[in-house]
Amino acid sequence: MNRRILVAALALALAGSAAAADMFNGRDFSGWELRTEPAAAIDSVFSVQPGGVIAASGSPLGFLATKASYRNYKLHVEWRWPGKTGNGGVLLHISEGPLDRVWPLSQQVQTKFGAVGDLLPMAGASFAEPLTGDKPALKAHIAPSSEKPAGEWNAADIVSRDGVIEVTVNGVLQNRISGAAPREGRIGFQLEGTPYELRAVTVTPLD
Template structure:
């Protein structure tokens, strides 16, 4: 094969591979909250309540209070979400909600969704919010079956698979969430920490919580996928 033919073949292969790769879409532009809207119940009665979500030094910040959610305007299906986050001041709580829909469906606060927990030392847990999912070892990880449920007072937490996957408080953590059809997979700092299937919902909005503690996000990138990572 001539040098020119070899070069053409390599170029064609690169072009084919490139065409098979879905582009990554940043959900946060580093400047403002375009593409998102806020649902903070306290603002119903206190119109001058402080903002729960701000942009600081090019990062998205959940201030923790007043409590509520930052929700994408768009609905997403079959995607990989890559996140970088850290707790800045003290250990606390936050979460990413996938397949979000009906607002304030639980406790007058949380939209119907599946929460992927970010709470310090519990990152990767599932919390069922008016929708359910199945995992392996459900009784071990969720408790007695007669207590399971998706509403107030029921066992909605499904524990993750690992211990010690998070970095030290104040350091950046990475989280990857893959949602494909009725399946959800989660990694924290490269560790595979949760997998669920038979989810009640397969698409919806994505939401970030303000749940009492300041959390900074520097990456929120979404890529469409045609299958889950093996």
């Protein structure tokens, strides 16, 4: 292959490569829907702050979810507790099915302080690895805690490909599962009683 053809092929490959897309538009919550108990309006629970930061009130209990469905992707999420630390989670592969109280069929990546990186199959979801504990049953994170204290930003990179999910928190691999079911669906964020903030939430297709 001569130099000209090689350069052209490289240009085509770069043009076709997937790019990270912002999941929040920085203005409103178009493309998202809220499910809470009792029912609440999105704008009464989530707000857009300067710099594109998303502030969540933490209550009522429930979750914010994309209207779009995703399969085989890298999700980047940054979050912090602006006040006291608390409980929360990123929901992957939200699908139709029976609820566990207000929680949907999904895979949860735990952002609860002290348990960041734990993985929980929610409302009938499953994966191949054994669970520990009872309430809730989960697969605990595999490395020493890499989360940061209240007021500081944490970053999670979550890669989902063909039923394998890997979770890296602040640069440290914290969990890995295989055989996830469901392995595709919507993406969401839990409300579990504590205010938190989000920023730099992006998704990169891997297919």
